[in-house]
Amino acid sequence: MLNVSLPGLNMKNPVMPASGCFAFGREFNNFYDLNELGAIAIKAATKEARFGNPTPRVAETPGGMLNAIGLQNPGVDKIISEELEWLKSFETPIIANIAGSQIEDYVYTAEQLSKHSRVSALELNISCPNVKEGGIAFGTVPEIAADLTEKVKAVSEVPVYVKLSPNVSDIIAMAKAVEEAGADGLSMINTLLGMRIDLKTGQPILANKMGGLSGPAIKPIAIRMIYEASQHVNIPIIGMGGIENADDVVEFFLAGASAVAVGTANFIDPLCCPKIISALPDKLKEMNVNHINDLKGRSWRSCQKTSSSR
Amino acid sequence: MINAKMLVIQNSPIAENIFELKVQGELASHVKAPGQFVHIKIGDFIDAMLRRPISICDVDKDSHVLTMIYRTDGKGTKRLSQCIEGEMLEILGPLGNGFPIETVKAGAHAILVGGGVGVPPLYYLSKQLKEKGVQATHILGFQTEEIVFYEKEFNHLGPAYVATADGTKGTKGFVTDVLKEQDFVYDVMYACGPIPMLKALETNYNGKPLYLSLEQRMGCAIGACLACVCETQDRTDSKGYRKVCSDGPVFKAGEVILPC
Numbered sequence: 069m070l071n072v073s074l075p076g077l078n079m080k081n082p083v084m085p086a087s088g089c090f091a092f093g094r095e096f097n098n099f100y101d102l103n104e105l106g107a108i109a110i111k112a113a114t115k116e117a118r119f120g121n122p123t124p125r126v127a128e129t130p131g132g133m134l135n136a137i138g139l140q141n142p143g144v145d146k147i148i149s150e151e152l153e154w155l156k157s158f159e160t161p162i163i164a165n166i167a168g169s170q171i172e173d174y175v176y177t178a179e180q181l182s183k184h185s186r187v188s189a190l191e192l193n194i195s196c197p198n199v200k201e202g203g204i205a206f207g208t209v210p211e212i213a214a215d216l217t218e219k220v221k222a223v224s225e226v227p228v229y230v231k232l233s234p235n236v237s238d239i240i241a242m243a244k245a246v247e248e249a250g251a252d253g254l255s256m257i258n259t260l261l262g263m264r265i266d267l268k269t270g271q272p273i274l275a276n277k278m279g280g281l282s283g284p285a286i287k288p289i290a291i292r293m294i295y296e297a298s299q300h301v302n303i304p305i306i307g308m309g310g311i312e313n314a315d316d317v318v319e320f321f322l323a324g325a326s327a328v329a330v331g332t333a334n335f336i337d338p339l340c341c342p343k344i345i346s347a348l349p350d351k352l353k354e355m356n357v358n359h360i361n362d363l364k365g366r367s368w369r370s371c372q373k374t375s376s377s378r
Numbered sequence: 379m380i381n382a383k384m385l386v387i388q389n390s391p392i393a394e395n396i397f398e399l400k401v402q403g404e405l406a407s408h409v410k411a412p413g414q415f416v417h418i419k420i421g422d423f424i425d426a427m428l429r430r431p432i433s434i435c436d437v438d439k440d441s442h443v444l445t446m447i448y449r450t451d452g453k454g455t456k457r458l459s460q461c462i463e464g465e466m467l468e469i470l471g472p473l474g475n476g477f478p479i480e481t482v483k484a485g486a487h488a489i490l491v492g493g494g495v496g497v498p499p500l501y502y503l504s505k506q507l508k509e510k511g512v513q514a515t516h517i518l519g520f521q522t523e524e525i526v527f528y529e530k531e532f533n534h535l536g537p538a539y540v541a542t543a544d545g546t547k548g549t550k551g552f553v554t555d556v557l558k559e560q561d562f563v564y565d566v567m568y569a570c571g572p573i574p575m576l577k578a579l580e581t582n583y584n585g586k587p588l589y590l591s592l593e594q595r596m597g598c599a600i601g602a603c604l605a606c607v608c609e610t611q612d613r614t615d616s617k618g619y620r621k622v623c624s625d626g627p628v629f630k631a632g633e634v635i636l637p638c
């Protein structure tokens with residue numbers, strides 16, 4: 069009743085940890101078998117190694133947290149030789165997240181990762197600043213997001229999911245633009261740009277000043293954006309933004325998601341993913357639902373039969 | 379490292395805005411070294427969701443009791459201070475690597491330097507050193523007399539010097555003033571406290587082995603989120619960084635660049 073199929077991803081359940089909140093799984097493997105997960109979205113890879121931002125990198129906010137880690141990662145070559153090599157001992161599908169500061173870097177990283185036998189799909193982080201366009205994030209201009217998607221699609225040997233930034237005025241236009249450019253799926257939403265200021269010092273708490281807001285505080289925004297986007301595209305959506313329990317998973321499916329990712333909650337309870345997975349069957353029984361796919365988009369499909377795949 | 383519910387058996391103020399928390403449970407038997415810490419879930423509060431990393435002050439393995447001392451500085455620790463006996467707290471731990479004591483021989487002289495809420499982990503360290511026959515001298519720095527704690531407890535284990543910034547108790551000034559004044563002959567130094575204190579020690583007391591325990595804002599505390607990293611001083615280091623939570627919180631002086 070929990071298995072879901074998305075391009076490149078045959079998942080035994082719809083729950084995966086979100087990229088950046090799980091590193092490459094090693095730490096969480098001390099708490100549970102990673103094969104229990106539906107999939108794993110590994111930490112973003114860039115062409116070269118990145119140290120990331122100065123600390124403080126995190127700040128707590130009501131119902132969530134701000135982070136400005138700065139895409140710290142050992143670079144795509146080391147991720148392939150060390151992390152993906154280690155992940156070979158598990159069967160869980162891997163989604164390799166990709167970031168960059170120019171299109172060429174994304175293309176290079178995508179090419180390397182998509183060739184790897186352990187990678188089932190790519191996820192493009194388009195919330196990064198585009199250095200060639202004055203630092204404007206790829207994910208805020210539909211034409212640029214589409215161009216990036218098209219170029220990555222041209223080299224990728226596996227399906228490509230585009231992780232949409234919520235920091236836009238028209239999420240539907242963005243979803244449609246990347247779908248037309250060939251995206252096989254969407255991940256939504258990435259974090260919202262936010263800030264906190266320390267009353268004692270009068271200065272921003274994060275060394276980077278601004279950071280990405282995540283956690284339950286952003287869940288209603290994620291739900292609204294998935295509700296909107298899912299009615300305008302024909303590609304599946306991996307929903308994320310503040311998921312903490314089985315009820316949240318159901319809500320994301322009702323909004324139109326086909327799978328979900330859990331982020332911030334992993335920091336509060338390292339066992340939250342397996343806990344959510346094991347709570348889902350009872351939740352579905354309680355709702356008289358035979359399969360989680362039956363919930364997909366039910367909030368806007370009204371009385372239509374929803375068991376067939378989209 | 380386990381995530382477990384622990385029974386609160388005591389949670390009371392021992393100085394101004396300083397609380398001593400004692401919790402009981404199996405997790406206590408997992409503690410490997412002094413200087414390790416726990417990540418405490420305060421409760422289901424929407425404005426204090428993340429856990430709070432707090433150093434372990436003492437461990438009683440026979441009765442499975444952990445002691446933690448914390449300052450009620452923000453929303454999370456204020457909530458924690460309202461927790462009462464009989465309640466259960468969800469605790470992840472023990473985390474990180476503690477102070478290395480294996481190489482210190484019986485009869486050696488160790489100096490333990492603590493500042494403010496950096497003092498607590500030195501207590502279990504001192505107890506462990508004493509068990510090994512190591513002689514410990516404690517230098518404890520506080521802002522003012524009202525927030526001095528554990529002076530008597532440390533004195534039981536070895537001489538304890540107190541310094542207060544405003545001179546209301548002990549030496550007026552910082553722990554470094556006591557060190558200058560006393561000019562100890564010693565074999566190893568362990569320290570935990572504010573960064574300026576650690577920096578001063580690193581600059582002036584690098585002739586003998588010196589171990590520094592760092593504090594940093596954390597997310598997961600298990601090494602996954604990379605919130606608490608610091609750069610290595612060695613620019614040729616293959617990784618170039620260390621995670622305070624899982625590589626630390628204790629580092630040998632010179633290993634990492636102390637954050638500002």
